[in-house]
Amino acid sequence: MINRLLNTSSIVITLLVLCTQASAESFLVQDQHGLPLKNAVLEFSVTNPAAEAVSPPNTLIMDQVDKLFKPEVLVIHQGDYVNFPNSDNIRHHVYSFSSVKPFELKLYSGKSKAPLQFDVAGVAVLGCNIHDSMIGYIYIASSTQVLMTNEQGIARLADTVAYDSVNVWHASSVTRLTNMSYEDLSKSKNNNGALVINLVVEAPEPRNTFQSIFKKNGQ
Amino acid sequence: MASKLTLRKQITFLGVSLVVLTVASLLAVSLWKTISSHNLQINQRITSAENVLIEYLQAKEELLLTASKVLTADFGFKQAVASRDQATIASVLQNHGSRINASLMVLSDLNGEIISSSNNQLTFDSTLSQSLMAIKQNLNKTQLMLLGGNLYQLIVLPVEAPRTIAYSVIGFQIDQAFVNELKRLMTVEVSFIYNDALIISTLQNIDASHKEHFKKTDNSWLLFERKLYENKLITFTDSQNHEYIAQLSVDLSPSYIELDKLVAITLLISLLIIGITAIVCSFIARSLTKPLQQLTQLSHDFARGKYEHNSMMSDGGVEVLRLYTSFIQMGKKIEQREIKINYQAKHDALTDVYNRTTFLELLAEKIALHDHNTDGSLLLMAINVRNFKRINDSLGSSTGDLTLRSVVERIKAIYPEQTLMVGRFSGTEFWVVINLKNNESYEDIIEHFLPPLRAPLKVNKLWLNLNYCLGTCLFPEQSSDVKAVVRRTTIALEAAKTENATLRAYQSGEDEAYLERLNLLEELRETLTRDDGELFMVYQPKLNLENGKIEKVESLIRWIKPNGQFVSPELFIDLAEQSGLIIKLTHWVIDTVFKQQQEWQAKNLKLKVAINISAQDMIHTDFIDFVFEKISQYHVDPKLVTLEITERDIMTNEDLVISRLTQLKQTGIQISVDDYGIGESSLGKLKQLPIDELKIDKAFILELDTSEKDQYIVQSTIELSHQLGFSVVAEGVENKASLDMLKAMKCNHAQGYFISRPIKSAELLIWLNAYE
Numbered sequence: 004m005i006n007r008l009l010n011t012s013s014i015v016i017t018l019l020v021l022c023t024q025a026s027a028e029s030f031l032v033q034d035q036h037g038l039p040l041k042n043a044v045l046e047f048s049v050t051n052p053a054a055e056a057v058s059p060p061n062t063l064i065m066d067q068v069d070k071l072f073k074p075e076v077l078v079i080h081q082g083d084y085v086n087f088p089n090s091d092n093i094r095h096h097v098y099s100f101s102s103v104k105p106f107e108l109k110l111y112s113g114k115s116k117a118p119l120q121f122d123v124a125g126v127a128v129l130g131c132n133i134h135d136s137m138i139g140y141i142y143i144a145s146s147t148q149v150l151m152t153n154e155q156g157i158a159r160l161a162d163t164v165a166y167d168s169v170n171v172w173h174a175s176s177v178t179r180l181t182n183m184s185y186e187d188l189s190k191s192k193n194n195n196g197a198l199v200i201n202l203v204v205e206a207p208e209p210r211n212t213f214q215s216i217f218k219k220n221g222q
Numbered sequence: 223m224a225s226k227l228t229l230r231k232q233i234t235f236l237g238v239s240l241v242v243l244t245v246a247s248l249l250a251v252s253l254w255k256t257i258s259s260h261n262l263q264i265n266q267r268i269t270s271a272e273n274v275l276i277e278y279l280q281a282k283e284e285l286l287l288t289a290s291k292v293l294t295a296d297f298g299f300k301q302a303v304a305s306r307d308q309a310t311i312a313s314v315l316q317n318h319g320s321r322i323n324a325s326l327m328v329l330s331d332l333n334g335e336i337i338s339s340s341n342n343q344l345t346f347d348s349t350l351s352q353s354l355m356a357i358k359q360n361l362n363k364t365q366l367m368l369l370g371g372n373l374y375q376l377i378v379l380p381v382e383a384p385r386t387i388a389y390s391v392i393g394f395q396i397d398q399a400f401v402n403e404l405k406r407l408m409t410v411e412v413s414f415i416y417n418d419a420l421i422i423s424t425l426q427n428i429d430a431s432h433k434e435h436f437k438k439t440d441n442s443w444l445l446f447e448r449k450l451y452e453n454k455l456i457t458f459t460d461s462q463n464h465e466y467i468a469q470l471s472v473d474l475s476p477s478y479i480e481l482d483k484l485v486a487i488t489l490l491i492s493l494l495i496i497g498i499t500a501i502v503c504s505f506i507a508r509s510l511t512k513p514l515q516q517l518t519q520l521s522h523d524f525a526r527g528k529y530e531h532n533s534m535m536s537d538g539g540v541e542v543l544r545l546y547t548s549f550i551q552m553g554k555k556i557e558q559r560e561i562k563i564n565y566q567a568k569h570d571a572l573t574d575v576y577n578r579t580t581f582l583e584l585l586a587e588k589i590a591l592h593d594h595n596t597d598g599s600l601l602l603m604a605i606n607v608r609n610f611k612r613i614n615d616s617l618g619s620s621t622g623d624l625t626l627r628s629v630v631e632r633i634k635a636i637y638p639e640q641t642l643m644v645g646r647f648s649g650t651e652f653w654v655v656i657n658l659k660n661n662e663s664y665e666d667i668i669e670h671f672l673p674p675l676r677a678p679l680k681v682n683k684l685w686l687n688l689n690y691c692l693g694t695c696l697f698p699e700q701s702s703d704v705k706a707v708v709r710r711t712t713i714a715l716e717a718a719k720t721e722n723a724t725l726r727a728y729q730s731g732e733d734e735a736y737l738e739r740l741n742l743l744e745e746l747r748e749t750l751t752r753d754d755g756e757l758f759m760v761y762q763p764k765l766n767l768e769n770g771k772i773e774k775v776e777s778l779i780r781w782i783k784p785n786g787q788f789v790s791p792e793l794f795i796d797l798a799e800q801s802g803l804i805i806k807l808t809h810w811v812i813d814t815v816f817k818q819q820q821e822w823q824a825k826n827l828k829l830k831v832a833i834n835i836s837a838q839d840m841i842h843t844d845f846i847d848f849v850f851e852k853i854s855q856y857h858v859d860p861k862l863v864t865l866e867i868t869e870r871d872i873m874t875n876e877d878l879v880i881s882r883l884t885q886l887k888q889t890g891i892q893i894s895v896d897d898y899g900i901g902e903s904s905l906g907k908l909k910q911l912p913i914d915e916l917k918i919d920k921a922f923i924l925e926l927d928t929s930e931k932d933q934y935i936v937q938s939t940i941e942l943s944h945q946l947g948f949s950v951v952a953e954g955v956e957n958k959a960s961l962d963m964l965k966a967m968k969c970n971h972a973q974g975y976f977i978s979r980p981i982k983s984a985e986l987l988i989w990l991n992a993y994e
Binding site for chain 2: 098100105128129130131132135137138
C-alpha cells in the first residue's frame with residue numbers, strides 16, 4: 004500500500020523538493036529484547052508539508068478471515084474509507100469503542116455493509132463481540148508519510164522525504180505513541196545503515212487461561 | 223536374697239510387684255496406643271479439614287470466576303465501561319454481584335483508579351488502588367486480600383473491548399458466616415490471621431490474645447503439659463507477597479476428658495487388681511509359711527529334748543509333709559542317739575557299770591533320800607584290784623579287760639539283791655554300795671563278801687588268783703554326809719594299800735588327820751607367801767676327816783609356827799611334794815641359802831652349802847634357769863653350791879634328771895647323791911651319774927661302831943666311791959667311835975650330832991669360832 008502510495012504522482016514532487024536530504028533510509032524497529040517488531044507504524048512529520056499533495060480519500064479493506072482481522076494492522080489516511088467484507092462463513096459482530104471511531108457492525112457472511120469513513124486521526128481498536136480472540140487495529144494517519152514495518156521489522160523511506168520527527172506506534176508498545184526527532188534517530192544507525200528504533204512492548208495478555216491459586220497452595 | 227524380710231512378705235512382695243509391673247506395662251501400652259491413635263485421629267481431622275477448606279475456597283473461586291467471566295464478557299457492560307456510563311456500570315455490578323451473593327464488586331481503570339464500587343467506603347480508600355494494581359498481576363485467580371479491615375476472597379478479570387480497558391474485581395468477604403460455614407463443614411475451628419493479627423475466627427473472644435489462646439495448655443496431668451489445641455497453619459500468599467494464614471484448630475479438651483476418664487478407670491481397675499493380688503499372695507504365703515512355723519516349733523521342741531510328736535501337719539503341700547515326716551524321723555534318731563550317748567556318758571564302756579561321776583551323783587541322791595529309821599545302812603566299799611598291771615602285761619590287755627569284767631560280774635553276784643550300784647572309778651578301782659538289811663551287821667556282810675571275791679577267777683581257761691584292797695565306810699554309822707562318806711572310804715582304801723591289807727574299814731579320826739594334813743598344807747602355802755620367819759634354814763656342819771676342818775654344811779628347812787609348834791620337815795615336805803608346792807618351797811630355800819651365802823661371803827666365810835632337791839624340782843622346766851639367776855643375783859660362787867638329790871628321785875625320770883644334773887655340774891655346781899644305799903638303784907647306775915659326792919645313808923652309820931655288817935657295807939661303799947672318783951659323806955655320826963672308824967675308812971666327810979646338830983646361821987658362826 005505504501006508502495007502504491009509512493010508510486011503515485013506525488014513521488015515526482017517529493018524527489019524534486021527533498022533533494023537536500025540523504026538518500027533512501029531504512030528503519031529497524033525492535034523490542035527491548037532486540038527482536039524485530041512487525042506491524043509497527045512510523046508516521047513522519049514532514050519538513051515541508053506545503054509541498055505535500057492532497058490525495059483523494061481511498062477505500063481500504065479490513066477483512067475477517069478465519070476469526071482473525073486481516074490485516075491485523077491497517078494504516079489509512081485521515082478521511083479514508085474502510086470496508087469490512089467478512090470472508091468467513093460465520094457471523095461477526097465487529098465493534099470499536101475507540102473514541103476516534105466508535106461503531107458496531109453486525110457482519111453476516113456474503114452480506115457486505117457500507118464502508119466506514121475514518122476522518123479522525125488516531126487508532127481504532129477493533130473487536131468482535133462473538134469472538135473475543137479477534138483483535139485488530141486501524142491506524143488513521145494525519146501525515147502523508149507513514150510506513151509500517153515488515154516481518155523483519157524493516158521499513159524504508161524514500162530518500163527524497165525530509166522530516167523533523169517520527170511518531171512510532173505499535174499495538175503492544177507500553178507507550179502508545181513514541182515521538183522521536185530526526186537528530187535522535189540519526190544517532191542510532193546500525194551496521195547495515197538502518198536507523199534503529201527501540202520500543203518497549205508488553206507481553207501479550209493471557210487469554211482464557213484460568214488457574215486456581217488454592218489448588219496450588221493447598222497441596 | 224539376703225533379705226531380712228519374712229518369706230511371707232517376700233512372696234507378697236513378689237506377687238504384688240509382678241502384678242504392678244504387668245499392670246503398669248499394660249497401662250503404659252494402652253495409654254500410648256490410645257494417645258497415638260488419638261493423635262492420628264486429630265491429624266486426620268486436620269488433614270481432612272484442610273482439604274475441605276481448600277475445596278471450599280476452590281468452589282468459591284469457581285463461582286467468582288464464572289460470575290466474573292459472565293460479567294466481563296457482557297457486551298453491554300463493556301459498552302458502558304468504554305463509555306464510562308457510571309449509572310449503568312453500577313447497576314450491572316449490582317446485578318451480577320447479587321447473582322452470586324458477592325460482597326464486593328469493584329471496577330477499576332487500568333491505573334487502579336476505581337470507576338465504580340459496591341462498597342462506598344472503599345471508593346475513597348487510598349490503599350485500594352495499590353492493592354488493585356497488584357492484583358492485576360494475578361488475573362483470573364482468586365486470592366485473599368485484606369481490604370478496609372475485612373478479608374476478602376477476590377478475583378480480578380480484565381474488561382476487554384477488545385483490549386483491556388478496565389478491571390472488574392469481585393469478592394466474597396470472609397466474614398463470620400463464612401467461617402461458621404467452614405467450621406460446619408470441617409468440624410474444626412478456623413481462624414484467619416494476617417500479620418499476627420486475628421481477622422476472624424470461629425472462636426469467640428480471643429481477638430487480642432489469640433496466640434496465647436491457641437498455645438494454652440492443660441495442667442490436669444501434673445507432669446505433662448497438654449496442648450489445648452492442635453493447630454495447623456495454611457499460608458496463602460497474595461500478589462504482594464502478603465501472607466494470609468488460615469489456622470485450623472482442633473479443640474482437644476473433649477478428647478482429654480474422654481482420655482482422662484479412660485485412664486482413671488484403668489488405674490482404678492489396676493489398683494483393685496493389685497489389692498486383690500496382695501491379699502491372695504498374702505494368703506498363699508501364709509499357707510506356705512504356716513508349716514514352716516510348725517517346723518520351727520518342732521525344732522525348738524527337739525532342742526528342748528521333746529521328741530514325741532504325733533500331731534500331723536495342719537497345712538502345706540506334699541513336699542512340706544515329706545519334710546515334716548523326715549523331721550519326725552530325725553527327732554526319733556536323735557532321741558535314740560541321745561539315750562545311747564547319755565548311757566555312755568554315765569557308764570563305763572568296758573564293764574558297763576557307772577562311771578565315777580554318775581556313781582557319785584546317784585549316791586548323793588540315794589543318801590539324800592535315805593530314811594535312817596526304815597532303810598538299812600549303806601555299806602560303801604572301794605575295791606582295788608592289786609597287781610593288775612602284771613596280768614595286763616603278761617596276759618595281754620584283752621585278757622585284762624575280760625578279767626575286769628569278770629571281777630565286776632563277781633562283785634554284782636555276791637549280793638545281787640542288796641547291791642544297789644557298782645561303779646568303776648579308775649582302771650582297777652571299783653566302788654560298790656550294798657544296802658544292809660536291818661538285822662544285818664557290817665561283819666555279816668564282809669564275812670560273806672570276801673571269800674567269794676577272792677576265790678580263783680576263771681578267765682579264758684586260766685585260773686587267776688587276784689588280790690584285792692578294800693576300803694569301807696558305813697552310812698550313816700560312820701558318816702551321814704555324802705562327801706565325808708566318799709572321802710572316808712577313799713581314806714580307808716588308801717590305808718589298806720599302804721598297810722598292804724586286804725580289808726580296811728574306816729577308823730574314826732582318820733578323816734580328821736587327813737583334814738589336818740590339808741590344813742597344814744594350806745598353812746604352809748600361806749607362810750611361804752608371807753615369808754615372816756616361820757620357815758627358816760638351819761645348817762649342819764660337815765667335818766673334813768682328812769684335815770679336821772669344817773668346809774661344808776648341809777642346809778635344812780625348819781618350820782616353827784607362831785605358837786611354838788614344831789612341824790616335822792618330813793611331814794610338810796612330804797605334803798609339799800604331794801601337792802606340788804615343793805617347787806615354790808625349793809625356790810624359797812635356794813633364795814634363802816644363797817642370800818645367806820652372800821652374807822657369809824661378806825664376812826669372808828667360804829662354806830660349801832648343800833641344798834636338798836626333789837625329783838619334781840629337777841623335772842620342772844624353770845629350775846636350772848632359776849638356779850643360775852639366783853647365783854648371779856647373789857654373786858654366789860657355783861663351786862660353793864652342792865645340790866643333794868636322793869637316789870630314788872634320780873631314778874623317777876632318769877634321763878631328764880641326768881641331763882639336767884650334767885648341765886648344772888658344768889657350771890661348777892656339785893652334785894651329791896643323798897640317802898645312798900637304801901634306794902633301788904643298782905651299782906651299775908652309779909657310773910652313769912654325773913655326780914661328785916655320795917652320801918651314805920644314816921641307816922648304815924648310826925650303829926656303825928657296833929655293827930660289823932654296816933662296817934663292811936660302809937667300807938666297801940667308800941672304796942667303791944673313791945675308785946669311781948666320788949667323795950663320800952657319812953651322815954648320822956653320833957659317837958666318836960663311829961667317827962674314828964670312818965676316818966680309818968678314809969671317808970671324806972662326816973656329818974652328825976656328834977659333830978653338831980643343825981643350827982641357825984648365827985649359832986653356826988659362834989660354833990665355828992669355838993670349833994677352831
